[in-house]
Amino acid sequence: MKTILTLLFLLQSLLLFAQSETLEKPKSVGIHYFGELGFRPGLEVDFGLPILKNKIKRAEKKRLLFLQGYLRPSFAYYHYAHFSNNFLLGLKFNYQFKLVNSENYKYLFAEPYLKIGYLRYAFIGEIFDTANGGFEERNFGGANSIVLGAGLDFGGKITNRFDWLVGFEYLAESTDDKLLLHRFVFKLGTRIKLQTK
Amino acid sequence: MKKIFFLYLLLTLTGCAKEELFSEQARHDLWLFHEGAEMPIVVEGNTSSKIFLILLHGGPGGSAQEFNAYSKAFSDPLEVDYAMVYYDQRNAGLARGEWDEDKLTIEQHVEDLDKVIDLLNHKYGDDIKIFLSGHSWGGFLGTAYLLEPARQAKVKAWINIAGGIHRNLRNFHNLATIKTIALEQLAAMENVEKWETLLQDTENELNNGPLQYDAETESVPNALLRRAENLISEDRLLDLNGNGGTAAIYGDNYDVFLILINGRKGTLIEQLYAFDETLEADLNKITLPVLSIYGRYDVVTAAPQGEYLNANVSTPEEDRKFVLLNKSGHSCTKNEPVVIAEEIKMFIEKYQ
Numbered sequence: 001m002k003t004i005l006t007l008l009f010l011l012q013s014l015l016l017f018a019q020s021e022t023l024e025k026p027k028s029v030g031i032h033y034f035g036e037l038g039f040r041p042g043l044e045v046d047f048g049l050p051i052l053k054n055k056i057k058r059a060e061k062k063r064l065l066f067l068q069g070y071l072r073p074s075f076a077y078y079h080y081a082h083f084s085n086n087f088l089l090g091l092k093f094n095y096q097f098k099l100v101n102s103e104n105y106k107y108l109f110a111e112p113y114l115k116i117g118y119l120r121y122a123f124i125g126e127i128f129d130t131a132n133g134g135f136e137e138r139n140f141g142g143a144n145s146i147v148l149g150a151g152l153d154f155g156g157k158i159t160n161r162f163d164w165l166v167g168f169e170y171l172a173e174s175t176d177d178k179l180l181l182h183r184f185v186f187k188l189g190t191r192i193k194l195q196t197k
Numbered sequence: 198m199k200k201i202f203f204l205y206l207l208l209t210l211t212g213c214a215k216e217e218l219f220s221e222q223a224r225h226d227l228w229l230f231h232e233g234a235e236m237p238i239v240v241e242g243n244t245s246s247k248i249f250l251i252l253l254h255g256g257p258g259g260s261a262q263e264f265n266a267y268s269k270a271f272s273d274p275l276e277v278d279y280a281m282v283y284y285d286q287r288n289a290g291l292a293r294g295e296w297d298e299d300k301l302t303i304e305q306h307v308e309d310l311d312k313v314i315d316l317l318n319h320k321y322g323d324d325i326k327i328f329l330s331g332h333s334w335g336g337f338l339g340t341a342y343l344l345e346p347a348r349q350a351k352v353k354a355w356i357n358i359a360g361g362i363h364r365n366l367r368n369f370h371n372l373a374t375i376k377t378i379a380l381e382q383l384a385a386m387e388n389v390e391k392w393e394t395l396l397q398d399t400e401n402e403l404n405n406g407p408l409q410y411d412a413e414t415e416s417v418p419n420a421l422l423r424r425a426e427n428l429i430s431e432d433r434l435l436d437l438n439g440n441g442g443t444a445a446i447y448g449d450n451y452d453v454f455l456i457l458i459n460g461r462k463g464t465l466i467e468q469l470y471a472f473d474e475t476l477e478a479d480l481n482k483i484t485l486p487v488l489s490i491y492g493r494y495d496v497v498t499a500a501p502q503g504e505y506l507n508a509n510v511s512t513p514e515e516d517r518k519f520v521l522l523n524k525s526g527h528s529c530t531k532n533e534p535v536v537i538a539e540e541i542k543m544f545i546e547k548y549q
Binding site for chain 2: 082083121123124125126127128129130131134135138141143175177178179180181182183
């Protein structure tokens with residue numbers, strides 16, 4: 001199962017970079033507070049690349065609905081007090097529903113997404129290993145997991161360059177010690193558009 | 198000027214990184230990697246006292262961090278005077294590492310505990326004084342550990358808190374305690390109908406149940422004790438002094454999901470029944486001072502379990518103490534934390 005997930009993760013990454021050169025669509029960098037269980041502090045950075053053709057529908061007279069798929073590779077760091085520093089390398093598939101006011105170009109968007117990732121725990125504290133007899137001090141120790149999950153982001157325009165973003169994420173975590181854990185994340189942050197045209 | 202600044206910065210950073218081994222308010226996060234398990238050990242409190250109190254959690258599958266996180270009225274006063282050692286056993290609490298069913302044995306847990314004690318000596322020196330305490334399954338584990346005189350030599354004394362000592366007798370002790378409580382509550386005219394039914398079912402099990410229980414048949418007395426616990430709760434017979442979870446989850450290293458999932462894993466019940474024979478043969482090898490603390494309303498590991506332990510060790514009479522808590526059930530560190538902490542302090546001061 002883990003091998004399949006890892007291969008899937010790698011394949012998606014390859015597809016992402018294979019496509020990124022061929023599309024000229026708005027790319028963005030997201031920077032978010034990443035709070036596991038709300039208040040376990042962390043930071044996530046992601047990079048949005050459009051992968052599906054932009055569709056436009058007229059929602060009302062003044063409003064246009066844009067539909068756009070994105071791949072968003074992401075990296076998150078978060079911290080468990082006295083226990084571990086955690087590093088999550090992820091890949092999200094976001095589908096954006098963006099409602100634009102055609103008169104003033106203000107907009108709001110909602111993005112449901114799926115996420116897959118690799119999570120590394122780096123234990124905090126002194127590690128003593130008995131493997132070679134006695135107590136050998138180790139510099140690094142930790143655990144690995146594969147995460148699968150889904151989330152929902154909401155956002156809107158602040159300026160031509162910046163969007164605001166708030167979101168929630170659920171991650172099912174399959175650990176290398178055969179545990180299945182649940183993670184709930186609250187996100188708050190901004191997206192920086194790399195093209196403002 | 199630049200050189201002086203960088204030198205100052207370097208000295209400041211290296212100064213910050215150095216952790217004091219002995220202080221009155223230490224917090225040391227250690228990990229023991231042993232036989233595939235990665236077990237967290239938190240040493241918190243007054244390490245300068247050089248008195249270390251290891252707390253073995255219940256379960257199997259509980260967490261020692263739970264006492265640090267949710268029973269602060271119990272753990273904080275002890276941390277003022279001693280270094281508390283919160284150790285999460287393999288495949289339990291916040292422990293990580295391999296999940297190997299073959300290593301989920303009493304013998305492996307005993308070996309792990311031995312390594313924890315050796316690690317404390319390795320880190321803090323051979324001149325520290327180690328006291329061992331354990332709650333519920335931890336009470337059993339500590340007892341099993343001390344059956345070997347060489348291991349007894351490593352600790353100063355044994356504090357058994359609501360320990361399940363003898364698995365088969367435990368069923369009869371629990372049933373007898375449920376009967377006693379039911380009769381008291383009926384005399385006090387509390388929840389009459391429910392207590393009457395429970396009393397009848399308990400007497401029926403005492404009269405007609407097996408003399409030797411096993412993992413399967415103990416489900417009957419276990420179901421009765423769950424009913425008794427509910428009634429004890431309904432009748433408000435226990436003091437409640439646990440602290441809230443917010444600080445535990447966000448301030449301490451308390452990972453609810455990890456602890457819950459770990460707690461649902463394997464069980465040692467068959468092994469506990471098989472170990473009764475060893476216990477009967479070797480309990481008299483224990484010569485250390487023993488303090489047993491039990492709740493009057495504990496129907497999970499009832500007070501006679503502690504009386505059994507105290508009666509069968511070879512410790513001199515004056516070095517055995519039994520404390521019965523009048524407002525406590527099985528989670529007695531949440532019911533009467535202050536009383537327990539005081540009893541432990543008095544005991545440690547006597548035998549340090």
